[in-house]
Amino acid sequence: MVQNPLVRSHRARADTYFGPGTVDMVKIHLNEAETKGEVDAVFVNAILSGIQLRNLERRWGKPVLDRVGLIIEIFNAHAFTKEAKLQAELAALMYKKTRLVRVCGPDGRYAFGVGGEAEVVSARGRGSGGRGFLSGAGESELHLQRRRILERRRVLESQIEEVQRTRASQRAGRKRHKDSHECSLTTVAVVGYTNAGKSTLVGALSDTDLYSDDRLFATLDPRLRSVILPSGRKVLLSDTVGFISDLPVQLVRAFHATLEEVIEADLLVHVLDSSAPNLDEHRSSVLQVLEQIGVSGEKLENMIEVWNKIDLQEDDGSHFDAADGHEATCTEVIDEDIISYGGDDCGEGGESIADLSEGEFEETIGSEEDEYSDTWLSQEDGIKWGSSICGDTSNNEPNASLGEWRTRNVSDSAQAGPHVKTSAVTGVGLQELLELIDEKLELQNNRLKRENVVERSIFHSKWRPPRTEEDASVAVEQ
Numbered sequence: 001m002v003q004n005p006l007v008r009s010h011r012a013r014a015d016t017y018f019g020p021g022t023v024d025m026v027k028i029h030l031n032e033a034e035t036k037g038e039v040d041a042v043f044v045n046a047i048l049s050g051i052q053l054r055n056l057e058r059r060w061g062k063p064v065l066d067r068v069g070l071i072i073e074i075f076n077a078h079a080f081t082k083e084a085k086l087q088a089e090l091a092a093l094m095y096k097k098t099r100l101v102r103v104c105g106p107d108g109r110y111a112f113g114v115g116g117e118a119e120v121v122s123a124r125g126r127g128s129g130g131r132g133f134l135s136g137a138g139e140s141e142l143h144l145q146r147r148r149i150l151e152r153r154r155v156l157e158s159q160i161e162e163v164q165r166t167r168a169s170q171r172a173g174r175k176r177h178k179d180s181h182e183c184s185l186t187t188v189a190v191v192g193y194t195n196a197g198k199s200t201l202v203g204a205l206s207d208t209d210l211y212s213d214d215r216l217f218a219t220l221d222p223r224l225r226s227v228i229l230p231s232g233r234k235v236l237l238s239d240t241v242g243f244i245s246d247l248p249v250q251l252v253r254a255f256h257a258t259l260e261e262v263i264e265a266d267l268l269v270h271v272l273d274s275s276a277p278n279l280d281e282h283r284s285s286v287l288q289v290l291e292q293i294g295v296s297g298e299k300l301e302n303m304i305e306v307w308n309k310i311d312l313q314e315d316d317g318s319h320f321d322a323a324d325g326h327e328a329t330c331t332e333v334i335d336e337d338i339i340s341y342g343g344d345d346c347g348e349g350g351e352s353i354a355d356l357s358e359g360e361f362e363e364t365i366g367s368e369e370d371e372y373s374d375t376w377l378s379q380e381d382g383i384k385w386g387s388s389i390c391g392d393t394s395n396n397e398p399n400a401s402l403g404e405w406r407t408r409n410v411s412d413s414a415q416a417g418p419h420v421k422t423s424a425v426t427g428v429g430l431q432e433l434l435e436l437i438d439e440k441l442e443l444q445n446n447r448l449k450r451e452n453v454v455e456r457s458i459f460h461s462k463w464r465p466p467r468t469e470e471d472a473s474v475a476v477e478q
């Protein structure tokens with residue numbers, strides 16, 4: 001296996017990075033690939049450029065998965081419905097475009113770093129080989145590759161638009177539907193970091209079974225479950241895809257159709273795993289994604305924060321000790337700082353990943369760099385994706401002061417604690433949560449009604465010209 005002290009097998013790295021309880025998924029998933037006679041891969045906890053990825057793969061003789069590649073791999077593995085598959089493929093394609101990495105999977109499926117030889121197609125490196133006038137050969141291959149990606153992307157985007165349209169009309173139908181209280185059917189979206197227990201909680205609240213598992217991104221499609229609140233009001237709970245820190249904005253946008261359920265929901269319930277040692281980090285990651293997808297500041301302010309898995313806290317605290325101990329054994333963490341600043345801290349025989357993008361393995365794109373540079377984190381694509389096709393987007397615009405709000409709110413709520421503590425497994429706090437949802441919706445309804453009344457009094461009352469004294473005298477004379 002790889003000797004570089006900065007890199008461990010994907011198992012150990014994923015375990016330390018994604019936290020306890022999530023490593024199994026990564027293990028099982030990759031082990032499954034191995035037992036099928038496929039390849040072993042090395043996971044590097046960083047976001048790498050295409051050249052860095054390729055150079056590492058050459059050096060280690062193994063496919064390398066970086067952070068985004070691993071997430072995409074997980075998305076692909078968990079995508080079962082048509083919608084999820086389309087979105088996962090689009091996410092992979094957008095990633096691929098910025099890396100210009102060609103992966104030849106045996107079954108033709110996109111599989112980053114797993115299931116085939118990954119090859120960077122670059123202007124100078126391939127085709128040309130610096131052979132004088134033939135130096136355009138690599139370039140045309142690069143363009144060909146790029147065009148194919150763009151064509152496929154267009155097809156996927158139009159299919160996803162179709163999905164969005166269907167979802168929008170379903171939502172409109174739900175809004176028209178009135179319950180026995182003459183209220184339109186309200187949707188409550190349950191959001192949160194992956195593995196926080198969202199599906200388990202929605203299942204417990206609605207007394208139904210939803211697929212939940214101790215793995216990352218168990219849920220990729222929103223699922224709706226109806227629940228009767230203590231007041232008798234019927235609401236739809238929407239279980240959503242989990243979020244994760246540093247999720248590239250394009251990846252989030254690939255799941256836009258799914259995430260629209262969150263934007264369009266009447267109320268948000270933010271589920272946090274109270275046993276997670278980095279709860280604050282999880283909270284701010286989720287808020288960041290909500291901000292990215294355009295949830296209004298008002299909705300965020302109204303959001304209910306739930307600390308789930310409270311039963312684990314009632315344990316003797318061994319969970320936290322175990323987590324600490326786990327961190328302590330992680331001496332071979334690949335720090336993103338090391339990647340950025342070079343190899344001084346690499347230890348004996350170590351080499352930084354920054355080193356690997358230079359020297360003997362270097363294959364620069366040169367003049368193509370601007371055109372094909374890593375736009376993965378740029379906003380360029382976002383402009384298109386930001387324009388939702390599902391009707392009114394006016395309230396989807398990210399609020400300018402949201403960043404500010406988020407910072408304030410994160411620290412405020414960190415001090416104030418959760419609105420409700422629950423255990424989706426034992427049922428603790430569930431009734432309290434339902435009551436709180438009821439209360440929030442009632443307040444929201446009353447506010448909307450008040451706003452409607454004000455609006456109506458302003459816009460719907462008949463306009464009459466102001467009566468002046470002159471008018472009055474004319475009237476008397478007549």
Ligand SMILES: Nc1nc2c(ncn2[C@@H]2O[C@H](COP(=O)(O)OP(=O)(O)OP(=O)(O)O)[C@@H](O)[C@H]2O)c(=O)[nH]1
Binds near residue numbers: 309
């Ligand atoms: N002890 C305990 N475990 C819980 C609780 N809620 C959920 N779990 C477990 O946590 C794991 C993740 O639960 P899920 O409901 O799949 O989490 P999720 O947030 O839907 O995850 P993704 O769909 O991947 O985003 C499962 O193994 C659940 O059994 C809880 O209140 N207490």
Ligand SMILES: [Mg+2]
Binds near residue numbers: 212
């Ligand atoms: Mg889930």
